[in-house]
Amino acid sequence: MGEYLEAFALGNAAILGNVCMLPLYPGLFVLLADRVEAGASRRSIRWMGVLVLAGVLVAMIALGGIVYLLSKTFSDVLGVLLPVMYALVAVLGVLMILDRNPLGRLRGAQVPLLSSPSGTAFTYGLAMGPLTLPCTGPLIISAFVLGGVRGTGVLGDSLVYFLFFGLGFGWPLVLLPFLAAPAQARLTRFLTSHHRGITLLSGVLLLAVAFIGWWVDIRPN
């Protein structure tokens, strides 16, 4: 257990030192605002951060497994994947600035997974998960390689370690909706009266995140 706590603490330290989780916050805020305005239940709002983080962790483990099975490195994958992902973040930012919120439109989607608040949150985490790979990718790959040379017991240990590390740098995501839920009535009033300002700010933040991601992750590689 000591090593898992250490992983959690190292994840905490990684929050400020890395940009990996930054792209998730403006989007979560927009999702949250959308659900609050739509009058979603307090319970479903509360768990949105957990579901986003669950989506992120599932995406990372799945991608790690695929990269390992293909005998590739994240260096092979990230050179293509990250520019595309950050371009999508930038496009999302521009759409928000133009007051065309694609995340809000998911509410009307006919796909059951996307039309429910929890499904949207999980899917959003899945979609944004690859952006966190520069921070967590090597750890995930190591887990699978270790599983190959030391057996499934070690694979399980390493994946649990990874989950604790992920929780260490993702817990603010979980906390945000928990803080928002009790203040739902006040938030609804605030969001309704400041709707345009909030989407504009979120768009600018997403553009800033895309730029930082390009500067920190893509440009040096």
Next chain:
Amino acid sequence: MNTAATPATPRIRGFRRVIVLCAGVVLFVAGCGESGTDSSAESTTTRPPASQPAGGGAEGAPAPTTPEPAELAAWQQIEVTDANGETFAIGDLVGRPVLVENFATWCGNCRKQLGDTQTAAAAAGESAVFVALSVETELDASDMAEYAQQNGFTDIRFAVMSDDLLGAMYDAYGNTALNPPSTPKIAVASDGSAGELVTGFESPEKLRSALGLS
């Protein structure tokens, strides 16, 4: 006894249990979050190497509190090929202090730490060896050489871990040794005895000090 390599437990099963467990952990460790701009630098943690004498094996054998001088751990005896195509093991470098730093090419923290390591390596000259080991075992040597050259890490010896070395590192130091964003480093004394695993950013002066250089 291997304190680092805790076997996977069936205790942690089910999403609900993980959430409950993590909520407890969040409350417990919440006070550990750093403040300031360079939080990782303050997050330095250490882990002593699990006792694993040469030859590996000996699982469950009693761990001596202080390793025999010059008794090389298994991970120090596993050969790797560096960016220039030369094969070596960390144990071959006995006679000079060695800093071993595990990294990944896309890791921003690693690049930042390697910058300071490069400064320390340039200042140390021939009096010490600085080795950077990629945890990405499939990484091509030429990609690694290009990475080192592009970043100006000219005084650090780069190599890619083999699967066996990855496993031996895990046996000796646990998962944290294979967690590049935490910038894991091990100082090996000139007699070959390996020190504790250190994480977090270290200045060139601290790195030199860890190797016993003035």
